[in-house]
Amino acid sequence: MKTSRLINQLKTVIPIIIGTAIYAFGLLYFIIPNQLMEGGVTGITVLLNYAFNISPSLSTLIINIPLFLIGLKILGGRQSIYTGIGIGSLTLFLWLLEELIEHGWIIPFQTEHDYILASLYAGVTLGAGLGIVFRFGGTTGGSDIIARIFNRKFGYSMGQVILALDIIILGLSLLFIPLEKILYTLVAVFIASKVIDFIQEGAYAAKAFTIISDKAPEMADRITVELERGVTLIPVIGVYSKQAKHMIYCVVSRQEIRRLSEIAKSVDPRAFIIINDVSDVHGEGFKEE
Structure with missing residues (x-):
C-alpha cells in the first residue's frame, strides 16, 4: 500500500521537477542572453539580473521563500507541498545552469539580429516547462501564490491578478531594456501560453x-x-x-x-x-x- 502511494507521488513529483528544469533552461539559454523579459515574479528576477547583476537563482529563492510561507499559512493543503517542490527544483536548476554557463560547458543562444527566433524558442521552452508543471498540479511559486491569495482574500480572479502583475513588471522593464525587446517578449509570452494550453489540455484532440x-x-x-x-x-x-x-x-x-x-x-x-x-x-x- 505504501509502495503504491509512493509510486503515485513520484509520478507527480518527477514531472514537476522535469518541468522546472525545462523552464530554467529556457530562461537562462534564451531569455536573459538576449535581454528579453518574462512576466510575473520571474520577471522581477530577470530585472534584478539586468539592473544589479543578481543571479536569478538567488533572487528566485529570496523572493519566493516569504511568498511560499504566506501562501502556506493562508492556502495550506497539498498544493503548497507541490509549490514548494516547484520552487526548490527551479532554484536548484537555475543555480546548476548558471554554473554550467559560467564554466563554459553550456553556451547560451545569443543573437544581435534574429530576436524573433530567440522569442519563438524561448516561448516553446518556457511554455513546455510551465505546462508540465501545471499539468501535474505544481507551480513555480511567485505570481501563482500571489494570485491565489488575492483570489481567496479579495475575490479577484487569478487571471486578473497575474495580468496586473505582468503589466506592472513589463512597464518597469522599460527602464532597463528598449521597447523593441518588450515587443519580442510579447511574442514569447504568446507562444508560451499556447504551448501551456496544448500540454495541459492534451496532445490528443x-x-x-x-x-x-x-x-x-x-x-x-x-x-x-x-x-x-x-x-x-x-x-x-x-x-x-x-x-x-x-x-x-x-x-x-x-x-x-x-x-x-x-x-x-x-x-x-x-x-x-x-x-x-x-x-x-x-x-x-x-x-x-
Missing part, C-alpha cells in the same frame, strides 16, 4: 457528437458496427413537442468526424447534430492510462 433523432437506436447500431466506437443512448423529452426521444453521445477522432456525420445524415436527414471539441480523451479506443 477529439470531437464529441451529441445527436437528437427519432431514429437514434438505428443510428447508434450503425455507428457501433461501422466505426467500432462506443455509443451512449440517453432518453430525452422535447419541451416543444412533448415527445420522448433518444439522444446519442459519441466521441470520435478527428479522422472519423466526416464519416460519423455521413452516417447520421443517411439514417435521419433531419437529425439535430452538435459537435464539440474534446481536448483530452482516456479510455478504450483512445489513450489508456
Whole structure:
C-alpha cells in the first residue's frame, strides 16, 4: 500500500521537477542572453539580473521563500507541498545552469539580429516547462501564490491578478531594456501560453457528437458496427413537442468526424447534430492510462 502511494507521488513529483528544469533552461539559454523579459515574479528576477547583476537563482529563492510561507499559512493543503517542490527544483536548476554557463560547458543562444527566433524558442521552452508543471498540479511559486491569495482574500480572479502583475513588471522593464525587446517578449509570452494550453489540455484532440433523432437506436447500431466506437443512448423529452426521444453521445477522432456525420445524415436527414471539441480523451479506443 505504501509502495503504491509512493509510486503515485513520484509520478507527480518527477514531472514537476522535469518541468522546472525545462523552464530554467529556457530562461537562462534564451531569455536573459538576449535581454528579453518574462512576466510575473520571474520577471522581477530577470530585472534584478539586468539592473544589479543578481543571479536569478538567488533572487528566485529570496523572493519566493516569504511568498511560499504566506501562501502556506493562508492556502495550506497539498498544493503548497507541490509549490514548494516547484520552487526548490527551479532554484536548484537555475543555480546548476548558471554554473554550467559560467564554466563554459553550456553556451547560451545569443543573437544581435534574429530576436524573433530567440522569442519563438524561448516561448516553446518556457511554455513546455510551465505546462508540465501545471499539468501535474505544481507551480513555480511567485505570481501563482500571489494570485491565489488575492483570489481567496479579495475575490479577484487569478487571471486578473497575474495580468496586473505582468503589466506592472513589463512597464518597469522599460527602464532597463528598449521597447523593441518588450515587443519580442510579447511574442514569447504568446507562444508560451499556447504551448501551456496544448500540454495541459492534451496532445490528443477529439470531437464529441451529441445527436437528437427519432431514429437514434438505428443510428447508434450503425455507428457501433461501422466505426467500432462506443455509443451512449440517453432518453430525452422535447419541451416543444412533448415527445420522448433518444439522444446519442459519441466521441470520435478527428479522422472519423466526416464519416460519423455521413452516417447520421443517411439514417435521419433531419437529425439535430452538435459537435464539440474534446481536448483530452482516456479510455478504450483512445489513450489508456
